Amino acid sequence: MSQDLRYNPQRILSLQDRALAVVNHLDAATSHDPAASGALAVARSVRTRLCEGLLPTVRRIAASDAMLTWTAEGAAAGSLLDSASGGGWLTLLRAGFTSGPERALGLELAGDAAALAVAGEWNERDAAALSAALDAAPPEVLATFFTEVTGSGFAEYMLATSRRSPGDASGAPAAAAARTAFAHAAAQGLLPPSFMTEVIDRIAVEHAARADGDVSGLVLSYLFHGEQLPTDVLVEAGEALYRVETDPAISERIAKGHPEIFWRPVGAVSRFEHSTLTAEFLDEEQAEGRRPTIVGEAVLALDPMYALVDQLSRDGAAGRTLLTDADGARRVSSSFATYLFGTREVMGDGGRRVTAVAATAAAGPEIVVGAPDDDMNRAAAVASGFVNTFGWRHADVPVAERSVMSVSVATILGRHMPSVHQAALTTQEGDLRGGSTQTYSYSPFGDEAHGWRAQMDPDYLGNMVDIAVTSDDAMVVLGAATRQFETRVAQATAARVVQGELDGGALDAILGQAGRLEGMFIAHIGGHAQYVGRTRDEAAGRWIGALESAVSVPRSLVTTSVVMSAVIDGGTDGGFDALRKRFASAEKAAIAGAEKQAEATVDGLELVWQRAFVEAGALRLNSAVDFFDDEGNLRPWEDLDDFERDEFEAAVRNPSANGAPTLNTAAISAEVKLAQQRFFVPGGVKSVG
Amino acid sequence: MSADPSAAELRRRARGLRTLATHLDNTPVDDLLRWAGPDTWISARAEAIRTDLAAERHRLRAAADDLREHARWLDAQAEVAEAAAALAQGMPA
Numbered sequence: 001m002s003q004d005l006r007y008n009p010q011r012i013l014s015l016q017d018r019a020l021a022v023v024n025h026l027d028a029a030t031s032h033d034p035a036a037s038g039a040l041a042v043a044r045s046v047r048t049r050l051c052e053g054l055l056p057t058v059r060r061i062a063a064s065d066a067m068l069t070w071t072a073e074g075a076a077a078g079s080l081l082d083s084a085s086g087g088g089w090l091t092l093l094r095a096g097f098t099s100g101p102e103r104a105l106g107l108e109l110a111g112d113a114a115a116l117a118v119a120g121e122w123n124e125r126d127a128a129a130l131s132a133a134l135d136a137a138p139p140e141v142l143a144t145f146f147t148e149v150t151g152s153g154f155a156e157y158m159l160a161t162s163r164r165s166p167g168d169a170s171g172a173p174a175a176a177a178a179r180t181a182f183a184h185a186a187a188q189g190l191l192p193p194s195f196m197t198e199v200i201d202r203i204a205v206e207h208a209a210r211a212d213g214d215v216s217g218l219v220l221s222y223l224f225h226g227e228q229l230p231t232d233v234l235v236e237a238g239e240a241l242y243r244v245e246t247d248p249a250i251s252e253r254i255a256k257g258h259p260e261i262f263w264r265p266v267g268a269v270s271r272f273e274h275s276t277l278t279a280e281f282l283d284e285e286q287a288e289g290r291r292p293t294i295v296g297e298a299v300l301a302l303d304p305m306y307a308l309v310d311q312l313s314r315d316g317a318a319g320r321t322l323l324t325d326a327d328g329a330r331r332v333s334s335s336f337a338t339y340l341f342g343t344r345e346v347m348g349d350g351g352r353r354v355t356a357v358a359a360t361a362a363a364g365p366e367i368v369v370g371a372p373d374d375d376m377n378r379a380a381a382v383a384s385g386f387v388n389t390f391g392w393r394h395a396d397v398p399v400a401e402r403s404v405m406s407v408s409v410a411t412i413l414g415r416h417m418p419s420v421h422q423a424a425l426t427t428q429e430g431d432l433r434g435g436s437t438q439t440y441s442y443s444p445f446g447d448e449a450h451g452w453r454a455q456m457d458p459d460y461l462g463n464m465v466d467i468a469v470t471s472d473d474a475m476v477v478l479g480a481a482t483r484q485f486e487t488r489v490a491q492a493t494a495a496r497v498v499q500g501e502l503d504g505g506a507l508d509a510i511l512g513q514a515g516r517l518e519g520m521f522i523a524h525i526g527g528h529a530q531y532v533g534r535t536r537d538e539a540a541g542r543w544i545g546a547l548e549s550a551v552s553v554p555r556s557l558v559t560t561s562v563v564m565s566a567v568i569d570g571g572t573d574g575g576f577d578a579l580r581k582r583f584a585s586a587e588k589a590a591i592a593g594a595e596k597q598a599e600a601t602v603d604g605l606e607l608v609w610q611r612a613f614v615e616a617g618a619l620r621l622n623s624a625v626d627f628f629d630d631e632g633n634l635r636p637w638e639d640l641d642d643f644e645r646d647e648f649e650a651a652v653r654n655p656s657a658n659g660a661p662t663l664n665t666a667a668i669s670a671e672v673k674l675a676q677q678r679f680f681v682p683g684g685v686k687s688v689g
Numbered sequence: 690m691s692a693d694p695s696a697a698e699l700r701r702r703a704r705g706l707r708t709l710a711t712h713l714d715n716t717p718v719d720d721l722l723r724w725a726g727p728d729t730w731i732s733a734r735a736e737a738i739r740t741d742l743a744a745e746r747h748r749l750r751a752a753a754d755d756l757r758e759h760a761r762w763l764d765a766q767a768e769v770a771e772a773a774a775a776l777a778q779g780m781p782a
Contacts, residue, residue: 015730029709031709042749
């Protein structure tokens with residue numbers, strides 16, 4: 001097939017002359033004899049076909065600028081797609097074909113290029129030419145190329161590039177050209193229906209047939225390792241990959257229930273080292289400052305799920321589509337989610353990619369208060385499925401691996417802090433497996449529902465909290481979200497108290513529930529600190545000390561109105577960034593002993609609640625000190641000197657009587673201690689699970 | 690030369706048809722086909738054009754053959770007309 005698509009420009013000009021000579025000759029054929037009418041009709045027909053068929057085609061080629069630079073080596077000497085020689089055909093491809101014979105020619109060229117690619121008889125120059133042509137091809141030509149090449153043919157082409165010998169310089173550029181064109185076509189919606197499915201099916205079948213030592217999975221990884229693919233293609237890819245990996249007819253002979261083995265059969269690592277597609281995986285590692293190892297990289301590169309998941313970690317919409325299904329108004333985990341979080345081996349990179357996928361889908365930047373209801377519902381379902389499935393499976397992740405996942409996990413828990421709070425209040429020892437959502441309501445926010453919350457199993461949530469508290473960056477994310485949530489609850493509660501909608505008993509219950517959340521985090525933080533050899537008291541002290549961050553931020557930065565939602569975000573939920581900065585810089589001396597930590601936690605929480613109550617008018621300070629700024633807002637805690645702080649604490653403990661329920665410190669204290677006891681055993685690590 | 694005017698007309702027409710047949714035969718399609726060959730361009734479209742050209746050449750040749758066949762028939766008709774005229778005049782044709 002490599003004989004296709006060649007021409008000699010000088011002979012093209014001569015061909016045009018010959019065609020015109022034929023036309024002129026036939027024009028001269030005349031007769032008035034009725035017996036000649038049939039022959040003259042034939043002559044006119046031949047003339048018409050030349051004028052409407054061959055001549056426009058030849059004229060178009062002859063008129064191409066590329067003709068000026070084309071080297072007349074004869075058609076057999078060069079490729080039609082030869083960019084090195086100026087590429088007359090490339091010019092045609094690039095020019096765009098909008099109508100008439102030119103359009104037909106462009107589409108034909110695309111088809112020929114596709115045939116050339118599939119035939120596998122291309123050389124280095126062909127690959128470069130194909131790259132240049134497809135890179136600049138107009139959409140219709142690009143669409144034709146991929147329609148003609150088909151998903152199966154494209155898979156074969158990519159497989160052929162991966163199997164070129166290391167000394168063959170054509171493999172890598174050919175693969176790069178095809179991948180770039182593929183990404184561009186995908187981005188423009190030019191791939192034919194089911195193209196991605198065909199690619200994956202073909203590669204999986206080829207791989208299953210070749211078995212030992214094959215590196216077909218690398219081809220898929222390579223495709224996913226390029227430019228970001230659009231949502232629809234990623235969803236199709238995820239569904240197809242899941243299907244082939246779980247289809248016994250395809251994978252069982254090799255994998256025997258372990259897809260990662262399916263893609264990495266015996267001998268594959270050695271083959272990986274010599275594949276033309278390997279270099280960029282190793283280069284990436286080196287660019288990130290790591291020293292790559294063949295074995296380590298082979299594990300990740302040969303298994304296409306890692307590269308696909310990497311793509312998904314940058315596309316929240318694709319993740320939410322793949323990871324959730326509808327169940328009436330609720331959203332639940334999809335079978336893909338159960339597979340990815342609970343069955344498949346995805347920890348080859350320490351869990352970095354799989355947790356990033358969950359974080360983007362559950363807590364990406366678009367998951368903010370006011371986002372479309374279905375997006376929020378699905379995001380909550382992803383968070384729920386992740387905590388309940390991944391948390392169930394990874395109860396004992398080695399400490400060294402936790403920090404890799406910590407920020408992603410903290411991001412999920414932080415964004416869905418109201419759901420975490422609900423789970424922390426749960427006493428039921430049920431076994432929630434898989435993800436599901438339900439409407440969110442909480443008494444400080446009234447009886448009505450405010451969006452969707454993630455249902456989380458308390459035990460599996462505990463496993464995730466253990467991971468989320470293992471790095472400073474993750475602690476900042478988690479801490480800021482916790483403070484924001486606490487502030488929101490305190491403000492909403494204060495507002496309802498002022499309206500007379502909550503009595504003392506209800507207030508005590510809400511205070512206790514705030515203490516429960518704090519107690520859970522302190523227990524897990526202390527547990528991790530012991531693991532890594534730091535003093536748990538120091539770690540807990542820092543977390544508790546940062547409680548003050550919630551009252552150190554000027555009110556105008558925290559929030560101007562109570563946001564009732566099942567998510568905590570840095571967008572509409574104002575002040576989150578300010579809290580995060582405050583939390584990041586919080587320092588506190590070690591607080592020794594669980595009892596002291598509980599007291600300090602209660603003190604910190606008290607400040608949060610007192611501030612909210614004072615600002616809402618639910619608590620009137622009886623002091624000569626002016627604690628308010630010119631705008632009537634409470635001055636930030638850090639702006640108060642020691643005397644003023646003492647005065648404030650005295651004033652809030654002896655407020656002017658206004659009929660409102662008092663803030664009951666004991667309610668907080670009891671729950672903090674209870675939570676500590678539930679989650680932490682002195683001298684041990686944790687009692688959960 | 691035939692003295693019969695109708696036979697003369699038939700032979701004139703036959704000559705005209707043969708002239709046209711020769712003109713069609715001389716159409717430089719063979720030359721065009723050679724220049725449209727693989728030495729000039731190779732592609733699926735080029736191959737389709739070559740196939741078309743070969744078919745057109747066949748059609749032109751067939752048309753020329755038809756013209757010559759008709760010319761022969763006209764000549765035969767002319768001979769019949771001349772023989773009839775000779776018989777009518779009592780002379781051998």
